[in-house]
Amino acid sequence: MSQEDDKVFLRNFSMIIIMLVVFTIAMALVGNHFNNVLAPAENPSRQANLEKRIQSPASVNTGAQPQAPAQVAATPAADAAPEADIDGAKVYQNACMACHASGAAGAPKLDAASWTERLPKGEEELVNNAINGIGAMPPKGGQMQLSDAEILAAVQYMLAQL
Ligand code: HEC
Structure with missing residues (x-):
């Protein structure tokens, strides 16, 4: 080279x-x-997250029943209607489960067989008995601070489990 x-x-x-x-x-x-x-390019999940962050807290559902705020406002406050922020499951766990989960003192458990004789009374009668007490069950399960609406919600929760 x-x-x-x-x-x-x-x-x-x-x-x-x-x-x-x-x-x-x-x-x-x-x-x-x-x-x-x-x-x-617009990222759709970014847009969705943004809308979620800026949505009004009033539209966040904290209760058991999914209910849009508009519907709550539209429903007149009926005496017996459970209020949107009452969680029947919570009331049940705090005030009713002690007897009704174990069947203590003959309390009907949350299975269909225990309720076949009680269901025909109708929800209203069952709620009234839960409020006023029946047999070995003290009024409101002994939790007098509970409102009637909370008892209603708890009974509805219980009946929904059968
Ligand atoms: C101290 C134990 C105890 C607690 C606490 C208790 N219960 Fe009861 N419950 C009973 C017993 C016992 C019966 C059955 C009474 C009977 O028929 O003689 C009963 C029956 C019922 C019935 C059926 C009533 C009917 O007409 O047959 C409902 C509804 C009910 N309870 C709801 C509730 C709810 C709601 C709570 C909580 C707020 C609750 N109970 C808390 C003991 C309890």
Whole structure:
């Protein structure tokens, strides 16, 4: 290999390097151009999360019954209707489960067989008896601070488990 050959090789090789550098810069500029020209694609889950974050807290359902706030407002406050924020399951767990889960003192458990003779009385009568007490069951299960609506919600919860 002569010195002349080395020079030719070096010249050609630098040309290739320079062309690659120019090509890289050109691609970067083209990419940047299109990035600015085209609108970014909207991310649907980002939009959904954003709407969730800014929604009014009043529309968050904390109760057992799924009820939109508009419906709550539209329903006149009927005496016996359970209020939206009463959770029958909670009332049951706090005030009723002690007897009704075990069947203590002859309390009907939450299985259909224990209620076949009681169900025909109708929900209203069952709720009244739970409020006023019946047999070995003290009025409101002994929790006099509970409202009638809370007892109603608890009974409805119990009957829903049968
Ligand atoms: C101290 C134990 C005890 C607690 C606490 C208790 N119960 Fe009872 N419950 C009974 C017993 C015992 C009976 C059966 C009474 C009977 O028929 O002689 C009964 C019966 C009932 C009945 C059927 C009434 C009917 O007319 O047949 C309902 C409804 C009821 N309970 C709801 C509740 C609810 C709701 C709570 C909680 C707020 C509750 N109970 C808490 C002992 C209890």
